[in-house]
Each structure stands twice: as C-alpha cells, then as structure tokens.
Amino acid sequence: FGVDSVVTLNDFEKYAQGVCSDECWEYYSGGADSEHALRGNREAYDRVFIRPRVLRDVKEVDTSTKILGMDSPAPFYISPTARNGWSNPIGEVASTIGAGRTGFFQILSHVASRSLDEVMQAKADGQKIGWQLYMNMDRDIAAREIKHAAELGAQSIWLTADLSCLMKNVRIRSGSVKRNPAPADKPISRPDKPSRLSERHDPSLQWADIAWIKEVTGGLPVVVKGVGSWEDVVLAKENGADAVVLSNHGGRALDFANPPLKTLQDIGKHAPGLLKDDKFQVFVDGGIRQGTDIIKALCLGASAVGLGRPFIFAAAGWGPDGEMEISMRLMGVKNIQELGPEYLETSRL
Ligand code: FNR
Numbered sequence: 001f002g003v004d005s006v007v008t009l010n011d012f013e014k015y016a017q018g019v020c021s022d023e024c025w026e027y028y029s030g031g032a033d034s035e036h037a038l039r040g041n042r043e044a045y046d047r048v049f050i051r052p053r054v055l056r057d058v059k060e061v062d063t064s065t066k067i068l069g070m071d072s073p074a075p076f077y078i079s080p081t082a083r084n085g086w087s088n089p090i091g092e093v094a095s096t097i098g099a100g101r102t103g104f105f106q107i108l109s110h111v112a113s114r115s116l117d118e119v120m121q122a123k124a125d126g127q128k129i130g131w132q133l134y135m136n137m138d139r140d141i142a143a144r145e146i147k148h149a150a151e152l153g154a155q156s157i158w159l160t161a162d163l164s165c166l167m168k169n170v171r172i173r174s175g176s177v178k179r180n181p182a183p184a185d186k187p188i189s190r191p192d193k194p195s196r197l198s199e200r201h202d203p204s205l206q207w208a209d210i211a212w213i214k215e216v217t218g219g220l221p222v223v224v225k226g227v228g229s230w231e232d233v234v235l236a237k238e239n240g241a242d243a244v245v246l247s248n249h250g251g252r253a254l255d256f257a258n259p260p261l262k263t264l265q266d267i268g269k270h271a272p273g274l275l276k277d278d279k280f281q282v283f284v285d286g287g288i289r290q291g292t293d294i295i296k297a298l299c300l301g302a303s304a305v306g307l308g309r310p311f312i313f314a315a316a317g318w319g320p321d322g323e324m325e326i327s328m329r330l331m332g333v334k335n336i337q338e339l340g341p342e343y344l345e346t347s348r349l
Helices: 009-019 022-029 036-046 093-102 116-122 139-152 209-217 230-238 260-270 291-299 309-313 320-331
Strands: 065-067 070-072 076-078 106-108 129-133 157-160 222-227 243-246 281-285 304-307
Touching: 009 022, 009 309, 022 309, 036 260, 036 291, 076 106, 093 106, 093 116, 106 116, 116 129, 116 139, 129 139, 139 157, 139 209, 157 209, 209 222, 222 230, 230 243, 230 260, 243 260, 260 281, 260 291, 291 304, 291 320, 304 309
Parallel strands: 076 304, 106 129, 129 157, 157 222, 222 243, 243 281, 281 304
Antiparallel strands: 065 070
C-alpha cells in the first residue's frame, strides 16, 4: 500500500501499518483489554445518520471556528499522542510543521518523543501549541514541569484525567509482536506490563488541582482531558476548567468506557447549557476519521474534536477539512454555527 494510494485518513492507517515495526504498530493502534472501548468509539459514529436539507444556496461554506479563543480553519485539533518518534525520525515535530503550514492547533504529549523546547523551536510565527500534563505524584516536579511549559509559551495546559494507572495493551501483552521498535527511541515506560501505578500518573488527583495548575501557570487555560460522564463536565466547569475533552483515551484506558459521542448526547439531555458556550468548550475525541464524524459531534453540541491516531499516521492538516466542506454543502449547511441535533438521526446511538 503506497503513499500515492492515500485518499482518506483510513488509508493513512493502512499505509502506516506497512511502514511501522510490528511493536510500534500494535502500540499505536491497540486499545485496553478486550478493546470494546476502542471499537465502541468508532461504532458510535457509524450508528448515527444525517438528515440533509436541500435547495439552500451552499455556494459559500465556512468551516472555520475558535478553539480556546484561537482561530482554527476547521473544528479539529491534533490530540496529544506519546512517542511519535517510534515511526518517524522527527517525531511530533512532523505534526508541528504540518500544523504551522495549515493553521491547526497541536497539543504536545507529556511523554512525547520530542521535547516542548524542540517543538517550540520548530513552530511557525504565531503558531499556538498546547501542552498535555500527566500530574506527577511529586508536586514540586509537577510544578516545575508546568512552569517550564508556560515559560516556553505553551498556550494551554491539558490535564489528562483518565489514566490514574497505566493500562495494558492486550496486543502487546499477548506476545503477538515479534520485532522491536527503532532502538534510538525506546519507550520511557513500556506498555506491556499489566496496569500499575507510576509516579507520572498521580491517582490522588482531584478537582481542586485545576485551581492549583492555574495558579502555577499564572492563569493559562486548563482543559480536563478524559471526561466520561456528563456529571463530571458539570464539575469541571464548577471547578474552573476552561474546557473538557470527552474522551476514553482512544480506547486505551478503561475498557467499556462510554463512547464519547454518547457522553456528548447525555450532556445535551441533562445539562444542555454547557454546550456551545464560548467561555467553556466541550471537545470530543476517539474514533473520528472523516468529515462527517466531525459534523455529527458538532451537531450534538461539541465545539471541536481531537484526532489522535490519524496524525501519528499522516502529515498534519490534510484530509478532513476538505471532506467537511463537501459534507456541509450536501447537508445544506453554510457554517458550523448552523449545525444542530435536527440534522441527525440518533435513535440507534
Ligand atoms: C494516545 N493518547 C494520549 N493522550 C494523552 O493525554 N497523553 C498521551 O501521551 C497519549 N498518548 C497516546 C498514544 C497513542 C499511541 C494513542 C493512539 C493515543 C490519547 C489521545 O490523546 C486521544 O485521546 C486518542 O488518540 C483519540 O482517539 P483516536 O483519534 O486515536 O481514535
């Protein structure tokens, strides 16, 4: 499968499978335990249909929006993913360069192959980068890391809340992997051990820590990533978060965790006032692979979506924005503010 055959994000996946080592491929593509959460993320989008409207003059279509107050050409951003250097010599910097050319927003993983310093050096003028945080059990270390990110110019801190202990990647544990990844970039902590506590994943993390992070950064936006129930979205807002990501870590944390699209639908039912609010944004990630997936999440009230695996597998900024424009035209929608639940058939979600 050659790079010339790439047309959709799913094609990137096939291409990447051909070029990654077995261990690398299983690490990137795998999920936790029986992988129900991983499959559920994708299946949720497949169960929703669209109710298009016609004859509405869709000559001009605008997909642009704001993510945490920043302009974005389309309502999606690059989710933080660890160890991009396993498959590519410049690691996360590849996404930084692509995002710089196209105007997309990148969140760098705390356990990235390339440091935030390197990413900041590679970024374009005015390009915004967010930084993802795994809270260290030693709060002095955590405070130093957060301050360093703020000093380097990280625009926001994305606190990952759904991994209070390390998950196990069942494919790697099963021994199906034969070859080793590139020795130059071995993992910091190997994903093949059963779930365990790690100093980087503080299990005593709690809501009051949002205020602590804000204080340490001097007021940068804080996003809580990995929220899986509408009640926790209410708590995130009450505790001063600027946004949440409805996410189950791409099916890599708690198996059977609710598909984020379903959690989004729950917010619409129980706390609709939290949606489409400029001061508190709700993002969604997990299983988003095409423009219509983004549209479905936006119709249910998300402000934007994150893409994880597709950006590991592909050059940044190529694909879903073009698809979105086509789909919006075919739906009779001119801009993303017009999207709403009336465009969806969700009875099977
Ligand atoms: C991740 N994800 C992740 N999240 C995070 O907060 N910090 C991290 O270091 C990582 N690392 C990571 C590695 C790999 C290989 C994957 C696939 C994912 C989760 C990521 O941010 C996002 O939530 C999911 O990837 C979204 O699902 P999709 O788009 O991959 O289906």
